[in-house]
Amino acid sequence: MPIPTIPDDRLRAVVRELARPLREISLTVDRDPARLPRLVRETLPWRQLAGLPAACRPAPLRVDGRSVTGESCSEQTVIWEELARADAGVALGLPGPVMSGRVVAELADTAQRERYYDLLAGPEPVWTFFGMTEPAHGSDPASMRTTLTEDPDSPDGGLRLTGTKRFIGNGVRAAIGVLFARRRAGPLGLTAVLLETSRPGFAAVPLDTLGVRGLELSELRLSGVPVAEDDVLGQHLSATRRGMWAAVRTFNRFRPVVAALALGVAQAAHEYAEEHLRATPDASRGYRAHGFGDQLAGVRAMVRAAALAADHDPGAGTAASAAKLRATRLAEELTVAAARALGPGGRWEHPLLDKWVRDARAFEFMEGTSNVQRLGIAQGGLQKRAGDGHADAA
Numbered sequence: 356m357p358i359p360t361i362p363d364d365r366l367r368a369v370v371r372e373l374a375r376p377l378r379e380i381s382l383t384v385d386r387d388p389a390r391l392p393r394l395v396r397e398t399l400p401w402r403q404l405a406g407l408p409a410a411c412r413p414a415p416l417r418v419d420g421r422s423v424t425g426e427s428c429s430e431q432t433v434i435w436e437e438l439a440r441a442d443a444g445v446a447l448g449l450p451g452p453v454m455s456g457r458v459v460a461e462l463a464d465t466a467q468r469e470r471y472y473d474l475l476a477g478p479e480p481v482w483t484f485f486g487m488t489e490p491a492h493g494s495d496p497a498s499m500r501t502t503l504t505e506d507p508d509s510p511d512g513g514l515r516l517t518g519t520k521r522f523i524g525n526g527v528r529a530a531i532g533v534l535f536a537r538r539r540a541g542p543l544g545l546t547a548v549l550l551e552t553s554r555p556g557f558a559a560v561p562l563d564t565l566g567v568r569g570l571e572l573s574e575l576r577l578s579g580v581p582v583a584e585d586d587v588l589g590q591h592l593s594a595t596r597r598g599m600w601a602a603v604r605t606f607n608r609f610r611p612v613v614a615a616l617a618l619g620v621a622q623a624a625h626e627y628a629e630e631h632l633r634a635t636p637d638a639s640r641g642y643r644a645h646g647f648g649d650q651l652a653g654v655r656a657m658v659r660a661a662a663l664a665a666d667h668d669p670g671a672g673t674a675a676s677a678a679k680l681r682a683t684r685l686a687e688e689l690t691v692a693a694a695r696a697l698g699p700g701g702r703w704e705h706p707l708l709d710k711w712v713r714d715a716r717a718f719e720f721m722e723g724t725s726n727v728q729r730l731g732i733a734q735g736g737l738q739k740r741a742g743d744g745h746a747d748a749a
Contacts, residue, residue, distance in 0.1 A: 361418050363659075366433050369418045373400050374441035381442035381569075385710050388561070388571040391448045392480070392528060401480050404438070405451035406431075411476035428608050428662040432615040436658070439619025443714050444569030447524060447616070450480035454609055455533040458485070458547055461601040462589035467549055474531055484532030484552075486520040486575055487602065494723075496535075496545050496599050503536040503546055503582060514587075516548065516556075516580040522720075526559040526573025533588070534575070535602060545598035547588040556580040566717035603670070610675035610722045611661040614682035617718040618654055621686040624711045625651060628693035631705070642696040647689050654682050673735025676728040679718075683725065686715035 376398050384391050395401050403416045406425055415422040416434075425434055438446035452459070452475060459471050475481045492498035501518025516536055520526075531551050538546040552559065556578040561571050584590070589597035625647050632639035661678035664671060690712040694701045702709035719725060 361421060361423060361430070363433050365418050366423060366430065367437055369416070369423075370434050370437040371440070373403055373416070374438050374446075376400070377438065377441035377445040381445055381710065382706055384442075384445050384448070384569040388444075388448070388568045391445065391569055391571070392482075395448075395450065395480050399445075399449070401450055404434075404446075404449055405475070405480070406453065406456065407451060407475055408472065411472045428611055428665040429659065432611050432658050432662045435612050436615040436619040436622070436655075439616040440623045441619075442569070443616050443620050443717075444567040444710075446569075447567055448528075448569035448571060450482045450528075451475065452483055453524075454485035454605055455483045455531075457605040457608055458533045458588065458601050459549070461604055462547055462592065462597060463549065464591050466585070467588060471531060471549060481530050482525045482528040484523050484526050484529040484534075484573075484575070485605075486523050486526075486532060486534035486550075488520060488522045490519055490521045490574075494602075496537075496602070499535065499537045499545065501534070501536040501577065503538045503548065503587075506579075506581070509581075512584070514582040514584070516550070516577045516582055518577050520575040520577070522562070523559075523573050523575050524570045526575050527561045527571055529559070534577075535598070543594045543598065545602070547598060547601060548582055548586050549588055550580070550582070550586060554580050564717075566713040566715070603672070606722055607672035607675050608665045608669050610672065610679045611658055611665055613718055613721045614654075614658045614661065614675070614678040616721075617679075617682040617686040617715065618651065618658060620711050620714050620718075621647075621654075621682070621689045622651055624686075624690045624693045624708060624715075627705070627708055627711075628696060632696055638696045638698070642692060645689075645692055647685075647692070650685055650689075654678070654685050657681055671735070673732055676723075676731035676735070679722060680725055680728040680732070683715075683718045686718060690715045 380394050380398060408424065408426065416425065423430060425431055435446065459468055463471065487494045489500060501520065503514050503516055506513045506515045518536065520534065529552050534548050534550050536546055536548060537544050557580050558576040559573045561573050564572050589601065628642055632642055657678040661674040664674040694708055694712055697705060702712060
């Protein structure tokens with residue numbers, strides 16, 4: 356993956372200006388996430404922010420006259436931090452490829468890639484989903500219960516998807532996405548499927564959540580959804596480069612983005628607290644004693660290092676785990692400190708700050724909890740000590 360040539364500060368400035376409308380509708384969407392699709396069409400520059408490849412984007416994001424593809428992790432972390440600084444829930448609820456696009460890039464053949472992006476490049480906004488997590492076992496592939504089996508009633512050897520996915524972002528809005536299921540036992544039995552949500556047997560139900568409500572997390576219920584062999588991703592690749600291999604690479608590339616999202620929320624709360632504490636010197640000094648400005652700068656450097664590592668080798672995830680762990684913790688600590696500094700009624704009197712306190716907790720559960728990240732960091736350290744060149748430095 357080539358290193359982006361557009362300076363981060365210029366990209367950040369352009370995205371920050373584009374993202375202003377997200378803040379304006381953030382509380383509206385927080386109260387009623389179902390309103391977001393209409394607001395996207397009416398008020399948001401969704402075409403520039405959709406994250407489509409340059410060839411599919413009629414209105415590209417441009418910086419100093421140059422188009423920004425946003426395909427590198429380094430560019431994505433800058434873009435997503437600024438979007439989250441405006442509003443993480445609305446940003447995550449925008450149409451576009453997001454995580455499913457990474458799996459399509461890794462596994463899809465030419466026909467599948469065209470099918471996916473032809474739909475997303477149309478005149479209307481199209482939402483997608485990434486279906487991995489299940490109710491009882493999270494994203495543990497060994498315990499996955501969703502199955503892809505042969506359909507005995509199909510004359511042409513069709514398949515059926517059966518199972519339940521939960522905590523799936525934009526599930527109730529999505530028109531297409533990637534869903535993981537078990538086709539056979541064993542470590543190579545995990546399969547990724549390209550799936551339209553209009554198929555019979557597919558149902559999506561919104562879940563009630565406290566944070567990043569614009570994402571409208573959903574439960575997907577699959578009751579014998581028909582699948583053709585042409586829907587199965589990665590069949591032109593070797594068995595070891597399908598399924599979980601693609602999922603791990605997707606997680607490693609998206610984990611710095613989650614860190615950037617948490618960083619964006621923390622930055623927004625920090626700026627808000629600094630502005631509203633100017634008239635109360637004692638509270639302002641108490642808040643500034645935490646040194647959050649320096650911490651934000653340090654975590655931003657970690658996120659950039661993790662993004663560069665992911666661009667260099669998506670198979671290595673140690674730096675991404677370290678950045679996600681630290682950014683999540685900072686977002687939680689900073690938003691609480693800001694609310695406390697504004698007094699006993701701070702969250703009631705400042706609804707945006709209340710929202711950021713709730714939003715900050717959501718990132719703990721995206722792309723692995725903190726304990727999972729600690730295990731990843733430890734594993735990376737052990738591999739590096741053993742001389743494994745695929746381990747990256749935290």
